[in-house]
Amino acid sequence: xxxxxxxxxxxxxxxxxxxxxxxxxxxxxxxxxxxxxxxxxxxxxxxxxxxxxxxxxxxxxxxxxxxxxxxxxxxxxxxxxxxxxxxxxxxxxxxxxxxxxxxxxxxxxxxxxxxxxxxxxxxxxxxxxxxxxxxxxxxxxxxxxxxxxxxxxxxxxxxxxxxxxxxxxxxxxxxxxxxxxxxxxxxxxxxxxxxxxxxxxxxxxxxxxxxxxxxxxxxxxxxxxxxxxxxxxxxxxxxxxxxxxxxxxxxxxxxxxxxxxxxxxxxxxxxxxxxxxxxxxxxxxxxxxxxxxxxxxxxxxxxxxxxxxxxxxxxxxxxxxxxxxxxxxxxxxxxxxxxxxxxxxxxxxxxxxxxxxxxxxxxxxxxxxxxxxxxxxxxxxxxxxxxxxxxxxxxxxxxxxxxxxxxxxxxxxxxxxxxxxxxxxxxxxxxxx
Ligand SMILES: Cc1ncc(COP(=O)(O)O)c(C=O)c1O
Numbered sequence: 001x002x003x004x005x006x007x008x009x010x011x012x013x014x015x016x017x018x019x020x021x022x023x024x025x026x027x028x029x030x031x032x033x034x035x036x037x038x039x040x041x042x043x044x045x046x047x048x049x050x051x052x053x054x055x056x057x058x059x060x061x062x063x064x065x066x067x068x069x070x071x072x073x074x075x076x077x078x079x080x081x082x083x084x085x086x087x088x089x090x091x092x093x094x095x096x097x098x099x100x101x102x103x104x105x106x107x108x109x110x111x112x113x114x115x116x117x118x119x120x121x122x123x124x125x126x127x128x129x130x131x132x133x134x135x136x137x138x139x140x141x142x143x144x145x146x147x148x149x150x151x152x153x154x155x156x157x158x159x160x161x162x163x164x165x166x167x168x169x170x171x172x173x174x175x176x177x178x179x180x181x182x183x184x185x186x187x188x189x190x191x192x193x194x195x196x197x198x199x200x201x202x203x204x205x206x207x208x209x210x211x212x213x214x215x216x217x218x219x220x221x222x223x224x225x226x227x228x229x230x231x232x233x234x235x236x237x238x239x240x241x242x243x244x245x246x247x248x249x250x251x252x253x254x255x256x257x258x259x260x261x262x263x264x265x266x267x268x269x270x271x272x273x274x275x276x277x278x279x280x281x282x283x284x285x286x287x288x289x290x291x292x293x294x295x296x297x298x299x300x301x302x303x304x305x306x307x308x309x310x311x312x313x314x315x316x317x318x319x320x321x322x323x324x325x326x327x328x329x330x331x332x333x334x335x336x337x338x339x340x341x342x343x344x345x346x347x348x349x350x351x352x353x354x355x356x357x358x359x360x361x362x363x364x365x366x367x368x369x370x371x372x373x374x375x376x377x378x379x380x381x382x383x384x385x386x387x388x389x390x391x392x393x394x395x396x397x398x399x400x401x402x403x404x405x406x407x408x409x410x411x412x413x414x415x416x417x418x419x420x421x422x423x424x425x426x427x428x429x430x431x432x433x
Contacts, residue, residue, distance in 0.1 A: 046112050046227055047297045054107025054290075056100050067287045068100045095283065097275040105286040106258070108293050109242070112227040114234050115260035119271055120281030120289075124223065124243025127257030128152055129159075131219060131239060132188070134273035135265070138164030141185040145172040145202065146401050147195035148221065150390035153397065156190075169400075172200045173333065178207065182214045192221040193230075194337070197349045197385045197409040198402050199324045201333035204340060208236025217265070223247070223376070228300040229343040239265060244285075246376030247346075249292045250299050254285040299378070299414065303346030306420070307412040311348045313421055319362075319431025321406070324349040347375060348410045349385075352431055355405035359384050362408060365427030368419055375411035380420055383409045 044052075055065055073092035075081040083089035092098050102120045110118035121127040132142070132155075144156060146169035156167035170177040172195055182189075189211045193202040204220060211218040220232040221241040226248065232240050242248060244256035258281075259270055274280055281289075304327075311325035323330070326337035327344030337344055352358045363371055369382040373389050383389060386405050390398055412420065 044111075046231075049108065049111035050228075050293045050296055053111035054104040056104055065104055065287060065290060066101065068095075068283050070099075070283075071095050096278055096280045099280075099283045099286070101283040101290075102281050102286040105281070105290040105293070108290055109227070109248070109258055110260055112293065112296075113222070113240055113260045114227075114231050115240065116263045117266040117271075118258050118260045119266055119274055120244075120286055121257040121259065121274065122279040122281060123255045124149075124221075124241065124245055124257035125151055125155065126279035127241050127243070127259045128155060128221070130270055130273050130277070130279060131241065131259055132160055132165065133163070133277070134269040135217065136160075136165050136187055139185055140165050140187045141183050142167040142188045142190055143178060143181045143186055143216075144169055144189070145191040145195065146170060146397070147172045147198060147200055148190070148192045149196050150385075150392050152190075152221075154392050169397075171400075172202050175203075175206060175210070178210060179214075182210075182216065186214065186216050188217050188219055190219045190221075192224065193340075194224045194326060194345055194347065196224065197324075197347065197383070197389070197407065199224075199326050199331070199345070199347060199349060201326055201331075201337045201340065203336055204230075204232050204235040204237055208238075211238070212236070224345050224347055225341055225343075226296060226300060228297045229304070229345060230341045233260070235340070238262070244281075244289045244292075245374065247292075247296065247300065247303075248289050248376075250296065250376060250378060251292070252374055252377040252379065254288045256281050256285045256289055300343060300346070302414050303376075303412060304343040306414065306417050307346045307348050307410075308344060309417045310410065310412050310420060310424075314348065314350050314424070317425075317428050319352055319428040320350050321353055322351040346412045348412055350408055350410075351404060351406045352408065352428070353406060354431070356384070356387065358431060359386075359406050359408050362424070362427030362431075366423045367426070368415060368423040369410070375409075377411060378414045380413035380415055381411040383411075385409050 072094050084091050084093050106118040106120050121130055142156060144167050168181040170181050172191060189207060191202050208218045217238040219239045220237040222230060222232055223243045223246050239261040242258040244258055308327045311323050311328055314320050314323045325348045326334060352362055363382050363384055366382055369380045372381050373383055375381055385403050385407055386398060390403050
């Protein structure tokens with residue numbers, strides 16, 4: 001149910017509406033004839049794209065985007081239906097394939113990332129799954145950073161293996177290790193940078209060059225930075241993955257994901273997979289995400305500022321043995337982060353002595369932080385990766401990834417920083433590093 005006083009425009013599309021709908025020519029043109037590739041990417045800044053790109057405006061003249069809550073779309077006659085299904089006539093058929101609200105989200109995010117095409121998906125994991133199943137076949141091989149989201153490791157290790165797709169895991173910043181792991185069957189290199197939860201930074205341009213030399217595609221999960229802080233396609237990556245569940249929404253409301261890249265890579269294979277297999281984004285979620293995109297740049301700056309303050313403060317605390325944040329001079333890839341990113345992000349991890357009991361003690365002593373696995377929210381969250389997000393990894397995999405039992409991950413939100421410090425201090429007081 002929608003709250004009273006919260007005006008949300010919902011329309012059921014009709015043929016008349018469709019024929020009169022005007023896409024803002026400034027940013028889109030009429031879907032699907034005009035692709036994002038036809039827009040000069042240098043013409044508008046990322047913030048303008050975040051607020052404006054892709055908007056479809058109906059004859060009603062609404063200022064905010066509509067939610068097209070319609071599973072199917074109506075044709076003027078049987079001949080038009082046939083033409084839509086054959087692809088001779090562009091337009092919507094069914095919301096598993098395309099939906100105008102989802103399309104607006106896709107065009108907006110594509111513009112922000114500097115990509116030709118974006119495909120919205122039901123979750124971040126389905127964005128990764130769709131990419132792999134669309135582009136790979138039995139016998140193919142992935143080289144992946146081992147410092148990735150635990151469920152992605154499980155997907156590669158436990159599910160893709162059933163379909164004959166093998167993965168070799170390497171250390172994110174061991175560039176010789178990446179090259180050595182590449183086989184003739186390798187098709188994808190996969191990474192997150194910054195990594196989850198240790199905030200290691202990979203040199204995207206260097207790995208893109210490696211991928212090109214070996215005829216592989218470089219896939220970057222850009223969830224932690226978002227296009228506001230990092231645009232991997234401009235550094236040579238081929239495909240970007242997002243869990244829209246995180247910063248793109250920004251207020252912990254919906255689960256969704258996205259794949260961004262060239263029309264050639266996404267158009268046939270990944271879109272083809274999605275419309276057949278069905279992990280499509282819902283129009284309501286797309287609307288929440290595109291509203292989230294409008295404030296993303298403001299929120300990311302605030303997340304970065306608060307996280308920087310918390311990270312610097314944590315380094316001074318007696319009960320803390322190590323702080324992982326790329327904005328700190330002590331971070332091994334601080335220089336790379338400073339050139340590759342336009343900010344250091346909102347995630348800070350730190351280690352306490354004494355392993356799990358101490359980490360849990362610190363977590364349980366907090367009052368403002370939410371104990372939850374999600375991140376990228378205006379509300380700060382605190383997580384024990386070893387027993388939550390990364391619990392499915394074997395002890396060896398966790399040790400190789402550097403995820404100790406004393407590690408705590410913070411997603412620093414937009415509360416007053418002094419309140420967050422006081423909250424952490426409750427559990428840290430008395431610990432001796
Ligand atoms: C870096 C990263 N990628 C992908 C995912 C998966 O996204 P979702 O939960 O939307 O499926 C997550 C989820 O936490 C994540 O942190």
